[in-house]
Amino acid sequence: MFPTTRMRRLRASPRVRDLVAGTRLSPKDLVYPIFVDENLKESKPVAAMPGIHRQSLRTVAKEAAAAADVGVPAVILFGIPKAKDEAGSAAYAKDGVVPAAIRRIKEATDLAVIADLCLCEYTSHGHCGLLRGSRIDNDRTVDVYGKIAVSQALAGADMVAPSGMMDGQVAAIRKALDDADFEELPVLAYSSKYASAFYGPFREAAESVPKFGDRRSHQMDPRTATQALKEARLDLQEGADIVMVKPALPYLDVLALLRRELDAPIAAFQVSGEYAALKAAGAQGWFDEEAAVRETLTAIKRAGADFILTYFAKEYAARV
Numbered sequence: 001m002f003p004t005t006r007m008r009r010l011r012a013s014p015r016v017r018d019l020v021a022g023t024r025l026s027p028k029d030l031v032y033p034i035f036v037d038e039n040l041k042e043s044k045p046v047a048a049m050p051g052i053h054r055q056s057l058r059t060v061a062k063e064a065a066a067a068a069d070v071g072v073p074a075v076i077l078f079g080i081p082k083a084k085d086e087a088g089s090a091a092y093a094k095d096g097v098v099p100a101a102i103r104r105i106k107e108a109t110d111l112a113v114i115a116d117l118c119l120c121e122y123t124s125h126g127h128c129g130l131l132r133g134s135r136i137d138n139d140r141t142v143d144v145y146g147k148i149a150v151s152q153a154l155a156g157a158d159m160v161a162p163s164g165m166m167d168g169q170v171a172a173i174r175k176a177l178d179d180a181d182f183e184e185l186p187v188l189a190y191s192s193k194y195a196s197a198f199y200g201p202f203r204e205a206a207e208s209v210p211k212f213g214d215r216r217s218h219q220m221d222p223r224t225a226t227q228a229l230k231e232a233r234l235d236l237q238e239g240a241d242i243v244m245v246k247p248a249l250p251y252l253d254v255l256a257l258l259r260r261e262l263d264a265p266i267a268a269f270q271v272s273g274e275y276a277a278l279k280a281a282g283a284q285g286w287f288d289e290e291a292a293v294r295e296t297l298t299a300i301k302r303a304g305a306d307f308i309l310t311y312f313a314k315e316y317a318a319r320v
């Protein structure tokens, strides 16, 4: 009790504050997401995400190398194909946009390359799976996810990251990878992915807006936390090596819950809308953007993330 206890003693000097900080954030904790668009010759800015560009196959390795140069250890790739069809078949083409980008990045850098794995950027209707009528056919979709995983593995991906939120997707991917002799390739599962308004800018960048309906039949309802834990547990039982919470800052309670309950590594995705909001307020001078970004990344790590996928990765790493 006061006056014996004085909390301010440990706050008096920056050196002592550092010693007792508890949470440390390094560029090594960050993964940089990159959009690669097969239709482009040069990179093209994403309007709602200042500082972020869609890369072409010609520019993607340079952008990845720029992240590597400032100490970021990994990138995650999202592809935009030349042609889309009902079945999203460009997603598992061996010479498709993501396999091509993986090869270029692996030639140019020693980065770990993670491949996002879904169908929504590849289907003409913009949904995450094959349709039967107006509904997604879960079980046929996860078979296709397996094919995508193998095409990404063959191109040299270090990890595949299924983001479609189909039931059984991790088991299907694990089996497909094992059958193709990739039993040592890890799966980073987007386990606890919420149906979020914060994905808005991404859908512009990745051209993956559904032509009808929305994703609430598979992504999680923001009002539930217990389902997030169950989803993560199921993914681990199916063979996931790492589980993810997405978005990050609005779901710190979910991150903390998973951290308490699970013994697996946990990733968090600071999504496009989180990035856009911080950038917009920073541009207006409404707060110190650099400090706000550091604070949000620290909060995400403190809540339980082992690493963070963030569009700020390159920028943050360049500053520290």
Ligand SMILES: [Zn+2]
Pocket (backbone or CB within 6 Å): 118, 119, 120, 121, 127, 128, 163, 164
């Ligand atoms: Zn999707």
